[in-house]
Amino acid sequence: MSELPFACVIGAGSSGIAAAKALHDRGVPFDGFELSDRVGGNWVFENTNGVSSAYRSLHINTSRERMEYAEFPMPRDYPDFPHHTHIAKYFDDYVDHFGLRERITFGTGVEHADRRSDGVWEVKLTTGEERRYDALLVANGHHWDPRWPDPPFPGEFNGAQMHSHHYIDNSPLRDRSVLVVGIGNSAMDIAVESSLVARRTFISSRRGAYVLPKYLFGRPLDQMLVSPLTPLIPWPVRRTLLMAMYRIGVGRVEDYGLPKPDHRIGEAHPTISADFVNRLAHGELAWKPNIEELQGDRIRFEDGTVEEVDVIVWCTGYKITFPFFDPELIAAPDNDLPLYKRVFKPGIDNLFFIALLQPLGATMPLAEAQGKWIAAYLRGEYHLPPLGEMEDVTRLEREKMLRRYVASKRHTMQVDFDDYLHDLRRELRAGATRARARGFRLPVPARAAQPADSPARA
Numbered sequence: 001m002s003e004l005p006f007a008c009v010i011g012a013g014s015s016g017i018a019a020a021k022a023l024h025d026r027g028v029p030f031d032g033f034e035l036s037d038r039v040g041g042n043w044v045f046e047n048t049n050g051v052s053s054a055y056r057s058l059h060i061n062t063s064r065e066r067m068e069y070a071e072f073p074m075p076r077d078y079p080d081f082p083h084h085t086h087i088a089k090y091f092d093d094y095v096d097h098f099g100l101r102e103r104i105t106f107g108t109g110v111e112h113a114d115r116r117s118d119g120v121w122e123v124k125l126t127t128g129e130e131r132r133y134d135a136l137l138v139a140n141g142h143h144w145d146p147r148w149p150d151p152p153f154p155g156e157f158n159g160a161q162m163h164s165h166h167y168i169d170n171s172p173l174r175d176r177s178v179l180v181v182g183i184g185n186s187a188m189d190i191a192v193e194s195s196l197v198a199r200r201t202f203i204s205s206r207r208g209a210y211v212l213p214k215y216l217f218g219r220p221l222d223q224m225l226v227s228p229l230t231p232l233i234p235w236p237v238r239r240t241l242l243m244a245m246y247r248i249g250v251g252r253v254e255d256y257g258l259p260k261p262d263h264r265i266g267e268a269h270p271t272i273s274a275d276f277v278n279r280l281a282h283g284e285l286a287w288k289p290n291i292e293e294l295q296g297d298r299i300r301f302e303d304g305t306v307e308e309v310d311v312i313v314w315c316t317g318y319k320i321t322f323p324f325f326d327p328e329l330i331a332a333p334d335n336d337l338p339l340y341k342r343v344f345k346p347g348i349d350n351l352f353f354i355a356l357l358q359p360l361g362a363t364m365p366l367a368e369a370q371g372k373w374i375a376a377y378l379r380g381e382y383h384l385p386p387l388g389e390m391e392d393v394t395r396l397e398r399e400k401m402l403r404r405y406v407a408s409k410r411h412t413m414q415v416d417f418d419d420y421l422h423d424l425r426r427e428l429r430a431g432a433t434r435a436r437a438r439g440f441r442l443p444v445p446a447r448a449a450q451p452a453d454s455p456a457r458a
Contacts, residue, residue, distance in 0.1 A: 004028050005134035005350070005378050008123055010110045010324070013041020014091060015355035015367035016139035018069060021098050022371030023137075028378050031133075032100075033125065035109035039101075040091040042143055043084050046168075049109075051144040053186075056169040057193065058084040060362070061185055061272040063220035066417070067362035072097065080220050110324045119350055135378060138322065139354040139367070145319045147409070149181075155294035157312060164190060164315040173198045177308055179299060181291070182315030183209045184410070188273040190313055195284040202307060204288040204299075207406070208259035214274045216249045221272075222361060231422035235404075239266045256280045258287050268406045269358060269414065317410055320356070335409045338394050341427060342413060342420075343370050346390045358410075361417030369424050380440050382431035 004027065009020050012034035023030045036049035045054040059081050060067055067087075068074040072094050078086050095101045112124040113136060121133045146163040160172070164186040170193040178198045180191040183205035194201040212221055225241060243265050254260050256277040261268075279285045289302040300306045320332040330337075330345070340346055342357040352374045355367040376382040384390060405411035 006030070007135040007137055007378065008033070008110070008113075008121065008131070008133040009137045009139060010113075011041065011139035011141060012036075012039045012095075012104050012106075013139060013141055014043065014364050015141070015370075016041070016137075017091060017095050017100060017104075018364065018367040019137050019139055019352075019354045019371035019374065020100050020103060021071075021094075022368070022375040023378070024098065024100060024103060026375040026379055028375055030103065030137075031131070032104035033108050033110055034104055034106050035126070037106050038088075038092065039095050039104070040088045041141055043087045043091065045084055045088070053143050053165045054084050055167050055189075058189075060084075060087060061214065062362040063214075063222050066220075066222045067364055069094065069364055069368050071368070081214060113324045114326065115329065115348065115351070121350070135350045135352070137352045137354055137374065138356070140322065140324075142320045142356060143318050145321045146314075147317045147319045148314060149316055153291045153294055156296065157294040157299075157309075158296045159309060160311045162311075162313055164313060165318070167313060170194055170197050173201075173311060175199050176310040178202070178311045178313065179204060179288075179307070179309045180313045180315060181205075182317070183207070184269070184271055184315060184317070185273070187313075187315035188271060188276040190315060191285055192273065192275045192279055194313070195279045200286075200307075201284065202286050202288045202309070204291055204301065206290045207263075208253060208261040209268065209271045210246065210261055210265050211250070211253060211256075211258070211277050212246070212270050212272045213250060214272060216245060226418065230418040231416075235266070235416070239264060242266065250277070253277070257285075259289075263406050266360070267404055268408075269410055270360060320412075332412075334412070336412045338398050340384075340390045340394050341373075341424065342415060343373065344384065344390065346387055346394060349384065357413045357415050357420070359415050359417045359420060366415075366417070366420060369421055373424055373428055376428060376432070381435055382428060383434035383438055384431065385434070 007023060007028060007030040009016055009030055009032040012032055016032065017039050020030065020032050036044065036047050038044060042052050043054060044052050045056065063080050064074045064078050064082060074090055109126045110123055111126050114122050116122060121136045122130065123133060124130050146165040148163065167190055173194045174197040176198050177200045178194045180187050180194060180201065180203045183203065187203060191201055191203045214221060216224060225238060246265060257280040291299055292302045293300045297308055298306050299309050320335045320337060322330055339353055339356065343352050345351050354370055355363040357363065357366065359366055373382065401414050405414055
C-alpha cells in the first residue's frame with residue numbers, strides 16, 4: 001500500500017483519544033474533532049460540551065489498575081478508586097505525553113457524516129466547513145442522551161423531576177422526600193447521597209440486583225479471579241466461584257431489604273456500591289417495587305403501597321444515538337446495533353465504532369485494543385473475514401449475549417472484559433494471516449481530496 005487512508009475521529013473522550021493514539025503511533029493520518037474545549041468527555045465535570053454525566057462526588061467504580069491504558073499506567077499515588085478530577089487529569093496527561101493534543105480540533109463537532117457511493121465520507125463540521133475522509137472512527141460515547149421511561153408511567157406527578165444525567169449534587173434534595181428510579185450504578189450512588197440529606201429516600205426498581213462491593217477480602221473485587229488464564233475458564237465455572245465469594249463476603253441481598261434477584265450473578269450488568277447496602281441496613285433507604293401510577297404528590301407502587309414524594313430522580317439509562325448520521329444509514333433502535341466484534345459494521349468497511357460496548361469492567365483498555373486493531377486494518381496488516389462470515393459471527397455472538405443477560409435495553413452490547421481482549425488478540429492474528437495471503441494489500445476506498453493546507457498533509 002503506497003498511501004494510507006485519511007481518517008476522521010469523532011470525539012476526544014476516553015475512547016477517542018485511545019483511537020487517536022493508535023493511529024498516531026502507526027502513522028495513519030487523521031483529524032480528531034471534539035465539541036468541548038478539552039479531552040475527557042464524560043469524565044469532565046461540567047464539561048463545556050454540555051453533555052457530561054459526571055456529578056460532583058463521582059468516583060470510578062472499576063479499580064485504577066483495571067481502568068488504566070496498558071501503555072500509560074495511572075500514577076501509583078492515585079487511590080484504588082480515583083475521583084473524577086484524577087481521571088480528567090489522567091486523560092490530559094495522556095494526550096500531552098503522546099503528543100496528541102495538536103491533532104485534535106477543539107470546540108468543533110461533526111454535524112453530519114454521509115458516505116458517498118465510492119466509499120468516501122463527506123463530513124460537515126459545526127463550523128460549517130466540509131471535509132472528506134477515507135475512514136470514519138466514531139467515539140461519541142453512549143452515556144450522554146438520557147432515556148426516560150418509555151412508555152411513561154400512567155398519571156401525573158406534581159413535584160420536581162430530573163434525569164440522573166443532570167444530577168450535580170444532593171443539595172436540591174435536602175429535607176425532601178426523594179424517589180430514585182432504577183437500580184444501576186448511578187441510581188445507587190444518587191440514592192446514597194440523597195439519604196444523607198433528604199427527609200426520606202426510596203429506590204424503586206422492577207427487579208432485584210446483586211450489589212457488588214468495591215472490595216472483597218481486602219482487594220478490589222474486579223481484580224479477583226483475573227489472570228492470563230481467565231478467558232480459558234468456562235463462564236459457568238467463574239460464575240460459581242464468584243457466587244461463592246459473594247455469599248461469603250456479602251450474603252443475601254434479601255437480608256438488607258432488597259428483593260431476591262430473578263437472575264444469577266453475571267446475567268445483568270454489575271451494580272457496584274460500597275455504601276448502598278449499609279444505608280439500607282441502617283434504615284436510611286427503603287426499596288420499593290416498580291411504579292404503578294403517579295398520583296400528583298404521591299406515588300402508588302405495584303405492591304399497593306403509596307408514598308408522598310417531592311422529587312423523582314430517573315436513573316433509567318441512556319439512548320445510543322448518532323446525531324451526525326442519517327437514521328437510514330446508521331441507527332440503534334432499542335439501543336441495538338449489531339457489530340462485528342463491537343467495532344465493524346458488516347457491509348461498511350471504512351466505518352469503525354470505538355468503545356460501543358458495555359464490559360464487565362472499564363472501557364478504556366478495550367478502546368485501546370480496538371484502536372490498534374483499526375490501525376492495523378487501515379495499514380493493510382489485517383484483513384477482515386468474508387462478509388457472510390462476519391454476519392454469522394455477529395449474529396451468533398449477539399444470540400449468545402441475549403441468552404445470558406436479562407432482557408433489557410441495558411444489555412444490548414455486553415462483553416466480558418478479559419474474554420473480549422483475548423478474542424481481539426486472536427482475531428488480529430487471524431486477520432494478519434489473511435492479510436499476508438493477500439500480500440499485505442487491502443482494497444482501500446477512493447482517497448478523499450483534501451485541502452492543500454490540511455493538517456494531515458503536513
